Amino acid sequence: MNRMNFSDFIQNLNQCIERENGSQIAELLTIRAPFIQSLASNCDKISIRKLEIDAKRTLEQPWNEFVVLYVKVIISMSKRKYAEAFDEQNLLVSNFHKAFQNTLTLTRWSLPILYVLDYDLRLLAIKSDLIFMMTEKPPKNLEIAARAINKSFSICITDRGSLSVSRKWGTYYFAGLLFKTYFKLKQQNLCKNVMRSIKAASVDLPPFERFPKAHQVTYLYYHGLLLFLDAEYNLAEEKLVAAFRMCPKSNKKNKELILRYLIPVWIIRGILPSTEILSRYSRLNKLYKPFIDAIREGNVKNFDDALVMNEVKLVSQNTFLTVELAREIAMKVLFKKVYIINNRESKIPLTLFHKALNYVGREVEMTEVMWFLSSMIHKGLIRGHIQYSNQFLVLSTINPFPTLIQQ
Numbered sequence: 001m002n003r004m005n006f007s008d009f010i011q012n013l014n015q016c017i018e019r020e021n022g023s024q025i026a027e028l029l030t031i032r033a034p035f036i037q038s039l040a041s042n043c044d045k046i047s048i049r050k051l052e053i054d055a056k057r058t059l060e061q062p063w064n065e066f067v068v069l070y071v072k073v074i075i076s077m078s079k080r081k082y083a084e085a086f087d088e089q090n091l092l093v094s095n096f097h098k099a100f101q102n103t104l105t106l107t108r109w110s111l112p113i114l115y116v117l118d119y120d121l122r123l124l125a126i127k128s129d130l131i132f133m134m135t136e137k138p139p140k141n142l143e144i145a146a147r148a149i150n151k152s153f154s155i156c157i158t159d160r161g162s163l164s165v166s167r168k169w170g171t172y173y174f175a176g177l178l179f180k181t182y183f184k185l186k187q188q189n190l191c192k193n194v195m196r197s198i199k200a201a202s203v204d205l206p207p208f209e210r211f212p213k214a215h216q217v218t219y220l221y222y223h224g225l226l227l228f229l230d231a232e233y234n235l236a237e238e239k240l241v242a243a244f245r246m247c248p249k250s251n252k253k254n255k256e257l258i259l260r261y262l263i264p265v266w267i268i269r270g271i272l273p274s275t276e277i278l279s280r281y282s283r284l285n286k287l288y289k290p291f292i293d294a295i296r297e298g299n300v301k302n303f304d305d306a307l308v309m310n311e312v313k314l315v316s317q318n319t320f321l322t323v324e325l326a327r328e329i330a331m332k333v334l335f336k337k338v339y340i341i342n343n344r345e346s347k348i349p350l351t352l353f354h355k356a357l358n359y360v361g362r363e364v365e366m367t368e369v370m371w372f373l374s375s376m377i378h379k380g381l382i383r384g385h386i387q388y389s390n391q392f393l394v395l396s397t398i399n400p401f402p403t404l405i406q407q
Contacts, residue, residue: 298334
């Protein structure tokens with residue numbers, strides 16, 4: 001429905017309220033509804049006082065107040081007054097919080113409404129803050145929105161209603177929205193407060209697997225991302241793999257976002273994504289194929305060249321330092337080739353590894369070669385030890401170069 005006047009809007013809303021249809025009410029109270037231009041144009045011709053009277057006559061408290069605030073939001077948007085629209089939306093969210101806490105009837109069924117109100121508040125905050133920055137004013141609204149979303153999260157996680165109608169079912173949605181907002185604000189450390197709150201309340205929450213899959217995927221993704229940024233790669237892989245498997249195949253954008261961090265985790269563990277996986281995501285293929293090819297070939301120079309070429313992209317995604325760690329995997333493959341060429345002898349002169357690095361275009365001192373080898377031995381990439389006195393690498397007779405895993 002692309003056109004709607006105020007009378008039809010109120011009538012439709014009233015019918016949805018009577019049926020306690022939260023999803024349809026959310027579709028009516030979102031700033032992304034297809035009819036907002038026609039509704040805003042229609043309402044702008046009517047005085048706010050008349051709108052208030054009409055809403056009060058047709059709708060019960062607090063819905064009449066919600067409607068008037070919503071109309072003010074979309075009228076401000078139609079005039080491109082996004083800061084004013086944000087203020088009205090923030091007041092709408094605040095009023096909904098009060099009703100949420102004080103009205104016994106607004107139980108689980110009404111959660112989709114608050115989802116939409118908070119989501120739209122975040123959109124308006126980003127839009128208005130961008131305008132603030134363009135006019136050299138300090139952005140402030142996204143932080144205000146974060147506080148409002150946090151209030152929604154707190155109301156849900158502390159709800160004491162019966163589980164079947166509890167607002168606790170909104171916990172992971174608002175956790176995910178908070179994560180998105182904190183990352184946008186570059187305040188990722190605040191995400192851990194959310195996770196601690198969930199852990200503390202876990203006994204009273206429904207089992208995680210019973211929440212909507214979309215909420216689970218978002219939470220697992222951000223949990224994995226936080227672990228990734230803390231260099232907890234094994235735990236990060238566990239969360240990211242779970243998020244990837246749960247994410248629908250049709251949602252290619254989100255699956256690609258998860259792989260953005262999962263692929264570097266795989267690479268540093270020597271797990272090389274297959275060509276078939278990469279072919280589904282052209283941007284990831286373009287970014288990571290040079291690194292994967294360099295690892296398979298053991299070409300350290302090509303790996304370093306790929307790092308230089310993609311540095312800006314990797315830094316912007318917070319993956320540069322992790323991908324850089326995979327340089328040792330490429331070097332390990334090169335050194336294994338030395339081992340194979342040397343008839344798999346368990347005792348190999350260090351000079352051969354030095355020559356191999358020079359051959360692929362990496363001219364280094366012998367002391368660096370010894371450092372590379374000792375580091376890889378320490379990390380378990382090579383099994384053996386160095387005889388420094390006569391400069392030999394003595395390898396284990398059992399699987400001296402653990403095999404790379406094909407994912």
